[in-house]
Amino acid sequence: MQRTLPAAVVAALLCIAPSTRASETDARLEIERLRTEFEQRLRQLQEDYEKRLRALEARSERVGDTGLSARTADATGAPAVPTASTPSGTGFNPEISLILQGSYQQRKDLAERGLSGFLGAGHEHGSERGFRLDHSELVMQANVDTNFRAYLNAALVDGQAEVEEAWFQTLGLGQGMSVKGGRFYSRLGYLNTQHPHAWDFADAPLMYRAQFGERFSHDGLQLSWVAPTETYLELGAEAGRGDRFPGSSGGGNRNGAGAWTLFAKLGGDIGESHSWRAGIAQLSARPLARPGHWEDDAGVETEVAWSGLSRTWVADFIWKWAPDGNPVERNFKLQGEYFRRREGGDLSCIDNTAAGGACAGVSDRYDSTQSGWYAQAVYQFMPRWRTGMRYDRLDSGSQALGPGFAGVLSTTDFRPSRWSLMADYSPSEYARLRVQFARDRSQLGLTENQITLQYQMSLGSHGAHRF
Amino acid sequence: MNIQKCMQCLLVTVCALWGLGVSAAQAALQVLACEPEWAALVGELAGDRAQVVSATNARQDPHRIEARPSLIAAARRADLVVCTGADLETGWLPLLQRESGNARILPGQPGYFEAAAAVRLIERPAVLDRVLGDVHAAGNPHVHTDPRNVALIAKALAQRLGEIDPAGATIYADRHRTFAARWAEASARWQRQAQPLRGLPVVVYHRNWSYLAEWLGLRVVADLEPKPGIEPSARDLERLIEQLRAQPARMVLRAPYQSPRASDWIAQRSGMPVVMLPYTVGGTATARDLFELFDDTLRRLLAAAQ
Known part of the structure; x- marks a missing residue:
């Protein structure tokens, strides 16, 4: 059609050309006649084409619902005029995605859950067994302008919305440099940057619970640099408010930074089937009156507050295998992380004598060096199906209480551990159903068998995941 | 002390890698x-x-x-x-x-x-x-x-x-x-070589052959994938066999990265050959450049169509 139209116009013009030599009125009449004739022909042509198109469409419907054959029918001609395609994700509206997750959890009925021997990153109240709706994640992201990209991840829970991440990132610095600002998951370790929907197990490793509660995020700035090398090397530094464990809200109330991170990551491929990444990071924080729970020597719960310097080293390693680098059929993933935390500072005990406790506002030194690790392997043995195993271990290490706490508080020497087995089924890359069994020995004198059934549904334009 | 050693190690590694990168x-x-x-x-x-x-x-x-x-x-x-x-x-x-x-x-x-x-x-x-x-x-x-x-x-x-x-x-x-x-x-x-392929009914694994089909005038009568990007289940394949009975095809086309299982199963049940086309450069031993890619693609299609 696009080809025949100009031809018709040229033909019409050629017809017009000789007639202009006649008298003006004649010419006008002639033009008028030609115009109507031209319009008639055009209409005929249009009808003719529409008829042929309808016939082709009908034929393609008969052939099958693949819708391919209508196009193949006229395949002898050259391809049509190229048209620019719209690049993805450049609409003015942000890319929006929603992740819905929920679970059924079979657990013992405990009043309080914690990690014995660790002055924990908070404690979970044991009310969350049975059916439960987990965080619904709402993610929006877009390029702000030519210089910045911004991202928001909000976790919706009953009655509140927590801002998990809300940051901007530079786009155009070049030279491998990138600056991120706002609230973001720290790049330390491997699992720390992953949202729960990207985890391979239903819960975070014990190591993460001991270190950060679940993960560490900064309200601050991140600077990172990718080296121009054949082997992947990235170096980075982060500075933030430091109001989250191992920092504290008191420690965040200051000019300057309350927490810092340094990280280095190295990675590459071995042949076509193997790829790996290793990293090391250090996190420092200066918490002020960081709250915690402790059972005193009279067996009564007391609230404690700790101030000092906390320094954590985290090493991580991940190795992935897929035959010929094609993970669709089968793939294997091995990952492990190790942390070691040294803390030195003062612990003060909030008076609980009224409740029958022995802790009467004592303050003295509390120093500790603690560590932990986990290793996990996940194998996709056929499309859609994966299975995995994880082992967690923590070491309460050396803890030293100042003499002021004699007869009031004492330390627990304990090595929490846990075995987890999981199997999951993903009918598509947007949906996942999982069953997990765990044997948990993270609390002194308690062995618990935990069963978790979980679903994760991802709606909308889901962004790509990191390696 | 250990940490210092680690940092030194890291520094040396960084310098070495930098050197490598520059030379590359x-x-x-x-x-x-x-x-x-x-x-x-x-x-x-x-x-x-x-x-x-x-x-x-x-x-x-x-x-x-x-x-x-x-x-x-x-x-x-x-x-x-x-x-x-x-x-x-x-x-x-x-x-x-x-x-x-x-x-x-x-x-x-x-x-x-x-x-x-x-x-x-x-x-x-x-x-x-x-x-x-x-x-x-x-x-x-x-x-x-x-x-x-x-x-x-x-x-x-x-x-x-x-x-x-x-x-x-x-x-x-x-x-x-x-x-x-x-x-x-x-x-x-x-174009000359492919004349005999015009109108040839084929089954594809995924819609990655649509442009080839358009060019050669192949008639794609069915996809193995029930929906794009979804691997076919046994039930999907059974249904496909039924469909192919009413509307037979001559061959099943598959790319090297697609699992041979589903196409082989269909081929066995329907008697059609499976034709693995190179799909891209390096897909077969002979498809070493773009010219050989199409040479080999046509060679394989024509051989199966005979």
């Missing part, structure tokens, strides 16, 4: 191609002037690749990234572009070339709903299986190479002229 960056132009066909095309147009790395090989599904550390490192050094676009690499390319900190290869920059933008896309879905499977909003991205598309893309790419590396612009233009002439000649030959 000798060629005029560093190019990262998302798929082997574009790596081959850059090779045709730029010759020794560009050092090309392909992010994927022929046995990898370009939809399903991870943003591996090695790819981030390659993206970091690239002056030009040549990809298909049209959402084919949506699961990994955006990460490479952002995480590498390389401003030259961001969308909209001259250093990012999208092949799909140079051609007309077919099978643009009227409705976007994931109930229809892994649909591509922009249309079918497997454009390189039609040599006429390759010719259009080559022209656009040669021009882009000249923009990015003006010193070599005449070289790219010359090489493109030679390539275009050879390609036109080969295309005419392929």
Whole structure:
């Protein structure tokens, strides 16, 4: 059609050309006649084409619902005029995605859950067994302008919305440099940057619970640099408010930074089937009156507050295998992380004598060096199906209480551990159903068998995941 | 003490890697191609002037690749990234572009070339709903299986190479002229050879043969995938056998990265042969460049059609 139209116009013009030599009125009449004739022909042509198109469409419907054959029918001609395609994700509206997750959890009925021997990153109240709706994640992201990209991840829970991440990132610095600002998951370790929907197990490793509660995020700035090398090397530094464990809200109330991170990551491929990444990071924080729970020597719960310097080293390693680098059929993933935390500072005990406790506002030194690790392997043995195993271990290490706490508080020497087995089924890359069994020995004198059934549904334009 | 040693180790490693990286960056132009066909095309147009790395090989599904550390490192050094676009690499390319900190290869920059933008896309879905499977909003991205598309893309790419590396612009233009002439000649030959294939009814695994089918006039009567990107289950295949009884096909087409299981099963039950086409450069031992890719594709189709 696009080809025949100009031809018709040229033909019409050629017809017009000789007639202009006649008298003006004649010419006008002639033009008028030609115009109507031209319009008639055009209409005929249009009808003719529409008829042929309808016939082709009908034929393609008969052939099958693949819708391919209508196009193949006229395949002898050259391809049509190229048209620019719209690049993805450049609409003015942000890319929006929603992740819905929920679970059924079979657990013992405990009043309080914690990690014995660790002055924990908070404690979970044991009310969350049975059916439960987990965080619904709402993610929006877009390029702000030519210089910045911004991202928001909000976790919706009953009655509140927590801002998990809300940051901007530079786009155009070049030279491998990138600056991120706002609230973001720290790049330390491997699992720390992953949202729960990207985890391979239903819960975070014990190591993460001991270190950060679940993960560490900064309200601050991140600077990172990718080296121009054949082997992947990235170096980075982060500075933030430091109001989250191992920092504290008191420690965040200051000019300057309350927490810092340094990280280095190295990675590459071995042949076509193997790829790996290793990293090391250090996190420092200066918490002020960081709250915690402790059972005193009279067996009564007391609230404690700790101030000092906390320094954590985290090493991580991940190795992935897929035959010929094609993970669709089968793939294997091995990952492990190790942390070691040294803390030195003062612990003060909030008076609980009224409740029958022995802790009467004592303050003295509390120093500790603690560590932990986990290793996990996940194998996709056929499309859609994966299975995995994880082992967690923590070491309460050396803890030293100042003499002021004699007869009031004492330390627990304990090595929490846990075995987890999981199997999951993903009918598509947007949906996942999982069953997990765990044997948990993270609390002194308690062995618990935990069963978790979980679903994760991802709606909308889901962004790509990191390696 | 240990920590200090660690840091020293790290520093030495960084310096060593830096040295390696500098020595590697000798060629005029560093190019990262998302798929082997574009790596081959850059090779045709730029010759020794560009050092090309392909992010994927022929046995990898370009939809399903991870943003591996090695790819981030390659993206970091690239002056030009040549990809298909049209959402084919949506699961990994955006990460490479952002995480590498390389401003030259961001969308909209001259250093990012999208092949799909140079051609007309077919099978643009009227409705976007994931109930229809892994649909591509922009249309079918497997454009390189039609040599006429390759010719259009080559022209656009040669021009882009000249923009990015003006010193070599005449070289790219010359090489493109030679390539275009050879390609036109080969295309005419392929067109002649493919005459017997016109109207041939075929079954495909995924819609990655639509442009090939359009070019050769193959009639695609069924897909093995019940919906794009969804692997067929036993029940889907049973249903397909029923459908093929009413509407028989001559062969099943599959790419090297697609599992042979489903196509072999269908072939056994229906008596059709499975034809593994190279799909891209490196897909078979003989498909070592773009010309051999189409030579081999036609050879295999004609052999199966006899």
